[in-house]
Amino acid sequence: MSLNLALSAGISGLQTSQKGLDLVGHNLANVNTVGYTRKIFNPESRVLNGAGVGVQTGGIIRRVDTGLNSQLRMELGRYTKLETQYTYFQRMQDLFGSPGENSSISHQINDLAQQYETFTLEPDKSTQHLSVTRTIQDLTGKFNRTSEQLQQMRRDADQDIAAAVAEVNAHLKNIDTLNDQITQGIATSGDVTDLQDKRDQELKGLESLMDVTSFERAGGALVIYASGGGTLLDTDPVTLTHSASTSVTAVDSYGGSDFSAISSNGQDITTEIGGGKLAALIELRDKTIPSYQSQMDELAAKLKDTMNEVNNRGTSYPTLANTYDGSTKFIAPGKQTMELTSGDVQISIFDTEGAQAATTTLQTVMGGTGPFTVEAVAAGVQSWLTTASPAGAGLSSATFNYDTTTGTYDINLNSNDYSLAFRDQVGSTAGSTAKDVSIAYDRDGDGTADETVSGFSNFFGLNDVIASDESRAIHDSGVKSANWTPNVNGTLQFSIAGATTATTTSLGTLNVQSNWTLSDIADSINSNSTLSTTLEAEVVQDGEGYRLRIKNLAGDDMEITQAGGTGLISQLGMKTSNAGISGTLALSDTLVDDPARLSSGTVLYDSDTGQYKLSTSDNTTAKEMAKAFQTPQSFDAAGGLTTGQRSLSDYAALSLNQNADEAATISTERDYQKTLVNSLDLKSAEISSVNMDEELADLLTWQQMYNASAKVISTVADMLDVLNSIIR
Structure with a gap:
């Protein structure tokens, strides 16, 4: 050398x-x-x-071990999803409480039942009336707060989605910048390893937010795709868009386009996101939290219907009931009809001593069982009230009026000396056994009954204990599977109030085929040139199933009926939507103003005198109400809970237990996933650190x-x- x-x-x-x-x-x-x-x-x-x-x-x-790092990023995305769900479930746990806690809805329902038990002992004491009504207000307030907080969580989830989308865009932009630097460095034989480290960190952050796939080109640039196949980054990064909602209600849904989509190049990729924080937030906003809202609404509706049905049977004597404010809405009482299909209604006027001043039956007033228009029944009862002349005093100013603003009926005796009471019984003979009459209600006046209602006073909602801010502008079907079909043809009719009480305005009709799914029906309504101008249909998720929801865009009360039958309507389970009812439950205005109007007794029959009477010591209705809380009710499927017979408190406890079980499952999975991620991270560190x-x-x-x-x-x-x- x-x-x-x-x-x-x-x-x-x-x-x-x-x-x-x-x-x-x-x-x-x-x-x-x-x-x-x-x-x-x-x-x-x-x-x-x-x-x-x-x-x-x-x-x-x-x-580095690229395969190990890829697995680490994937498992990190799963952990982030579980961590996000865990955070929200902790909030729901704090909101719902546990069945044994005093603040839980289940416990408060039991409290109300116990208050009614006490009420039965002293039905004439004003302090007992006040205790019961205050407990009702506590319970309805709990429902209100629960509903409000659930929707607040949905709003928070939607805003968190917007924040996460912004993070995704930042990661994509940073990766694109690093791509340029890396490819340039490789082309000039420079050292790009530190740049690759930074890019790996950006990719790790991206995959914690959403599931993506990626590969590196020969020149060193990283290409990224969404899990659904859409390109997120190639030559240039795609900017995802999402606008957060400022307020959210129980009827808002992604299926109804009430939430902004997560869009990529104008394409909605919301449903394509299956992993990471974004997937958790989407699921929470569109499925998990709405499912619990649906359960609360089903419970609230059942509580309201049960208590109102019982309270409408009773009387508040010694407090005189000389006015009644109805709650049932009628869009055309001059056209809509009712028919007594069993029993009769004893209509009685009592003096201040509880003695009968005048009495008759509905069949006597109307000359039969019907069908009669709702307007005719009200007019017939009013006519009898003004001519009955109890004890010679007369009630010439008594009214049974239809309020065109609210669509409800009110009764006013315009006298402080008498009270009015209704007693449903099995027959017209005086003293017949008390039992709710059965009323066939024809909503569209086409001669075919659309619904059966129990109790005359309950039919009009004259003596309700619980009110809610209901609107008939939104109707929901029952919970169905994604591919469910009615297996029966039928024509749906949509109508609102007309120019007079005897007319309705048709919004149009829809011929539904037996093989149509909920989505087919919704699409047909939305594509119908007539219906789509006033109606909007959507399919919303409820638990593991779906509901068809139809909205009147103007917010007017409407009726959805079936021409010439009820088979299709029954199959669909279509009725006024309960969505959000738990957020509007309240003690009725009548009881807010005067708790003593709470029903305690009922109309009694004195066989010795052959007359009806009222008694201050009668606790019949109070006992029936106390019993109603323990009696199994028929609940519809809602939020993942199946149909079945359950007591009110049992249903509430079941909902809370489901929430606790889901929270526990997610907590366990989160802990396992955290251990797995830490293990993979440690193994990666052993190689790379x-x-x-x-x-x-x-x-x-x-x-x-x-x-x-x-x-x-x-x-x-x-x-x-x-x-x-x-x-x-």
Whole structure:
């Protein structure tokens, strides 16, 4: 070897060892840098014409396991999804409480039942009336707060979605910038390993937000796709868009386009997101929280219907009931009809002593069982009230009026000396056994009954204990599977109030085929040139099933009936929507103004005198109400809970238990996933992180190489000096 080659070999050794020392220093300086991976390179022999002429450096590489890191990112996305769900379930747990806690709805329903038990002992005490009504207000307030907080959580979830989408866009933009720097570095043979570390961290953050797929092109650029196949980053990053809602109600749904879509290049990819934080937030907003809202609404509706049905049977004597404010809405009482299909209604006027002043039956007033228009029944009862002349006093100013603003009926005796009471019984004979009459209600007046209602006073909602801000502008079907079909043809009719009480205005009709799914019906309404101007139909998720929801865009009360039958309506289970009813439950205005109007007794029959009477010690209705809380009710499917017979408190406890079970399951899965992610992270760190011992060992190696190379150069220098002296 010539001295020049020896000198070149020594210099190459110095340069290589210097680079190695620099790399060790770089690794040690980043020992605590998040996402930094250990950088290494291996020296290579440099050969010229078959002879070794020193050493050269290979490319700097990262010590990483790409397969392991890919699995880590995927499992991290699953953990982030569970962590997000866990956070929201903790909030729901705080909201619902547990069945044994005093603040739970189940416990408060039991409290109300116990209040009625006490009420039965002293039905004439004003303090008992007040205690019961206050307990009702506590319970309805709990429903209100629960509904409000559930919708607040949905709003928060939607706003968190917007924040997460912004993070996704930031990650995509950063990865795009790093792509440019990496491809440029590779093209110029530069060191891009630190840039790749940063890009891996950005990708890790992206996959914690949503599930994506990615691959690296030959030039070093990373290409990213959404799980549904849409491109998120190729030459340029795609900007995802989502506008957060400022307020959310129980009837708002993604299916109804009440929430902004997560869009990519104008395409809705919301349903394509299956992992990460975004998937959890979407599921919480559109399925999980609405399911619990649906359960609360089903319970609230059943509580309201049960209590009102019982309270409408009773009387508040010794407090006189000389006014009644109805709650049932009628869009055309001059057209809509009712028919007594069983029993009769005893209509009685009582004086301040509870003695009968006048009495008759509905069949006597109307001349039969009907059908009669609702308007005709009200007019007939009013006519009897004004001519009954109890005890010769007369009630000539008594009214049974229809309020065109509210669509409800009110009764006012316009007298402080008498009270009015209704007693449903099995027959028209005086003293017949008390039992709710059955009323066939024809909503569209086409001659076919659309619904059966129990109780005359209950039919009009004259003596309700619980009110709600109901609107007949929204109707829901029962919960069905995604591919459910009615298996029966039928024509749906949509109508609102007309110019007079005897007319309705048709919004149009829809011929539904037996093989149509809920989506087919919704699409047919929305594509119908007539119906779509006033109606909007959507399919909303409820638990693991779906509901067909039809809205009147103007917000007017409407009726949805079936022409000439009820088969299709019955199959659909179509009725006024309960969505959000739990948020509007309240003690009726009548009882707010006068708690003593709470029903305690009922109309009694004195067989000795052959007359009806009222008694201050009668607790019949109070006992029936106390019993009603323990009696199994028929609940419809809602929020994942199936149809079945359950008591009110049992249903509430079942809902709370489901929430607790789901929270516990998610907590367990979250803990397992956290352990798995930590294990994978540790394994990745064992491969990729900087190890002080390894770096010190390399430091000694490079130092020895540096010393050896320096010795070679020193020796060559001495030899050159000797050679130079000889030449001289």
